Amino acid sequence: MGGLASFLPHSSLPQDRRGSEARNKFWSMRKLSLAAAKVQNILKQLGLNSLVTEFSQSTKTSQEAAEAIGCQLGQIAKSLVFQTKSGKPILIIASGANRVDEKKIEVLLGEPVKKAAADFVYQKTGFAIGGIPPVGHREKLKTFIDQDLLQYPEIWAAAGTPRAVFKISPSDLVRITTGQVAIIKA
Numbered sequence: 001m002g003g004l005a006s007f008l009p010h011s012s013l014p015q016d017r018r019g020s021e022a023r024n025k026f027w028s029m030r031k032l033s034l035a036a037a038k039v040q041n042i043l044k045q046l047g048l049n050s051l052v053t054e055f056s057q058s059t060k061t062s063q064e065a066a067e068a069i070g071c072q073l074g075q076i077a078k079s080l081v082f083q084t085k086s087g088k089p090i091l092i093i094a095s096g097a098n099r100v101d102e103k104k105i106e107v108l109l110g111e112p113v114k115k116a117a118a119d120f121v122y123q124k125t126g127f128a129i130g131g132i133p134p135v136g137h138r139e140k141l142k143t144f145i146d147q148d149l150l151q152y153p154e155i156w157a158a159a160g161t162p163r164a165v166f167k168i169s170p171s172d173l174v175r176i177t178t179g180q181v182a183i184i185k186a
Contacts, residue, residue, distance in 0.1 A: 035160030060130035060162035062096025079132040098185035130162035143179035
């Protein structure tokens with residue numbers, strides 16, 4: 001067969017989305033963007049067989065990502081960067097169905113936090129808001145993972161751009177991020 005079709009397995013799409021529309025979008029992908037390719041290489045270095053998928057439509061929001069992938073909203077692992085009062089970046093990987101309770105994060109850290117500004121996020125991660133992957137950041141980030149993500153056999157995370165995602169098991173997400181699983185939803 002060769003080419004892209006031999007590189008991207010049919011099983012990377014959720015079972016219920018293997019229809020022609022999703023398959024055509026999946027198979028017609030071009031070469032990955034630089035940011036998505038960087039994430040793909042990092043995943044490989046971490047020993048994961050996850051494949052980064054770049055869609056033609058946006059996956060910037062959890063809802064957009066779930067619709068593009070064809071999964072439940074709760075299966076989206078959204079990466080949110082917060083900033084502590086002392087200026088440290090904190091990565092929260094939350095279920096797409098949940099809002100983050102900042103007070104719970106403050107209790108875990110022992111200091112106040114706020115949502116980080118876009119320039120701070122880019123400076124600390126190397127990625128723009130809407131495409132922040134859970135790994136591959138410029139700095140090592142203290143990471144908290146929403147306990148609700150652990151209920152799914154597979155979840156989907158951003159892969160460096162607002163159109164790129166990859167599938168991963170919750171246990172692999174915890175392993176590669178060394179994140180602390182916590183109850184963080186509001």
